[in-house]
Amino acid sequence: MRAIAPVTCSIALLVLATQLSAQATHPSGELKSSDFMRFVDRGATGSKLETADVAFRNADGVTVHLVAAVHIGEKDYYSALNESFKLRDAVLFEMVKPKGMDVPKPGQQSQSEIAQFQRMLKDVLGLDYQLDDVDYTAKNFVHADMDAETFQQKQAERGESFEMMMMQSLMKAMSQASTQPSSDKQVDSDEMVDQLVKLVTRPDPQRQIKLMLAKNMANIEEGAMGLDGPGGSVILTERNKAAMDVLDTTLKSGKKDIAIFYGAAHMPDMAKRLGERGFKPLATQWHTAWDLTIRSDEPSAIEKTLMDAIHELENDSQ
Numbered sequence: 001m002r003a004i005a006p007v008t009c010s011i012a013l014l015v016l017a018t019q020l021s022a023q024a025t026h027p028s029g030e031l032k033s034s035d036f037m038r039f040v041d042r043g044a045t046g047s048k049l050e051t052a053d054v055a056f057r058n059a060d061g062v063t064v065h066l067v068a069a070v071h072i073g074e075k076d077y078y079s080a081l082n083e084s085f086k087l088r089d090a091v092l093f094e095m096v097k098p099k100g101m102d103v104p105k106p107g108q109q110s111q112s113e114i115a116q117f118q119r120m121l122k123d124v125l126g127l128d129y130q131l132d133d134v135d136y137t138a139k140n141f142v143h144a145d146m147d148a149e150t151f152q153q154k155q156a157e158r159g160e161s162f163e164m165m166m167m168q169s170l171m172k173a174m175s176q177a178s179t180q181p182s183s184d185k186q187v188d189s190d191e192m193v194d195q196l197v198k199l200v201t202r203p204d205p206q207r208q209i210k211l212m213l214a215k216n217m218a219n220i221e222e223g224a225m226g227l228d229g230p231g232g233s234v235i236l237t238e239r240n241k242a243a244m245d246v247l248d249t250t251l252k253s254g255k256k257d258i259a260i261f262y263g264a265a266h267m268p269d270m271a272k273r274l275g276e277r278g279f280k281p282l283a284t285q286w287h288t289a290w291d292l293t294i295r296s297d298e299p300s301a302i303e304k305t306l307m308d309a310i311h312e313l314e315n316d317s318q
Contacts, residue, residue: 030268030271030272031054031267031268031271031272031281032268033264033265033267033268035052035054035267035268035271035284036051036052036054036066036068036264036267036268037049037050037051037052037068037070037217037264038050038052038286039214039215039217041215044211044293044294045293045294046292046293047211047214047292047293048214048288048289048290048291048292048293049070049210049214049217049288049289049290049292050286050287050288050289051067051068051069051070051264051286051287051289052066052067052068052284052285052286052287053065053066053067053068053084053259053284053285053286053287054066054068054267054271054281054283054284055281055282055283055284055285056271056274056279056280056281056282057279057280057282058277058278058279058280059278061256062251062255062256062257062258062279063256063257063258063282064247064258064259064260064274064279065088065257065258065259065260066260066262066267066270066271066274067081067084067259067260067261067262068262068263068264068267069081069130069261069262069263069264070130070217070263070264070289070290071118071129071130071263072118072121072122072125072127072128072129072130073127073128073130073289073290074127074128074288074289074290074291075128075133076288077128077287077288077289077290078128078130078133078134079133080287081134081261081287082133082134082135084259085135085138085140085141085259085261086138086140087257088140088257088258088259089140089255089256089257089258090140090141090142090250090255090258090259091138091140091141091142091258091259091261092142092143092144092243092246092247092250092258092259092260092261093136093141093142093143093144093145093261093262094144094145094239094243094261094262094263094266095136095143095145096145096146096147096148096151096239097143097145097147097148098147098148098149099147099148099149103136103137103141103143104131104136105136105137106131106132106133106134106135106136108131115129115131124206124209125206125209125210125213125290126206126207126210127210127290134261142246142250143246144242144243144246144247144260145239145242145243146234146238146239146242151234151239154234154238155234155235158233158234160233160234160235195212199212200300200302201300201302202294202300203294203295203296203297203298203299203300204294204295204296204298204300205298205300205304206298207291207292207293207294207295207298208294210290210292211292211294214290214292236265236266236269237269239266240262240266240269240270240273243260243262243266243270244270244273247260248277
């Protein structure tokens, strides 16, 4: 059944992400992923996934906003971010791109595997893609990331790749799972089956999948942080260093109201680095990234699959 395949994949990813998240720890008092992304549970009638704009200020009255991002979200979410960015003197953004390459215009297609995957995922979930909606050509936007050549060089020097880091974490998670009591494994297996049955039989499977993912999104972000080894990683720590170097230059230029627009997994480390520069958290504004209200008039996955099959048979018989 075509509708069930992405559901099964999502469940597998969520199980792994939940296991990985247990590996991440945070010293007392430091901001963590849940300070930048949260799931608001209101059942089927209004749950939502939110990301934060956390404002920091130093003794000189300079404000830096850590604006956490999800790369696929509601169109209204990106519209609200675009409006807030207009208020900033500078918006420092993440994007690993080749030297000299222009930033993409809204809606511009990319052939990268990551971009293709994200576009596939946004179609499955009925969401928008960040690069389609955020205006990176705005005059106050400043590139604050590694170029692709430096990124690849540093990964090669460390013998690091995202796939390798994921495999290491997967092996660790599997090792931890193998030490659980068999009764616990059975409970987890039963829960997954229950969730799968509910997912394909209840209305609006698209948002049912989103709801399941959103409940575990903070764990996924924690898991991404867990990919960082004791010496950090290129994919997170080194890119954060690059962003902070650009921030230092921007501060020296006299800018007083600055946003750093990066994925939520980067933000706890960035908050720590801001603290080292004399910035303290001031206020948090939350943005709704995913609307998780279940639409009762949408068919279930099984109903849709059966209807599609019936229509195909009708067309074949004509």
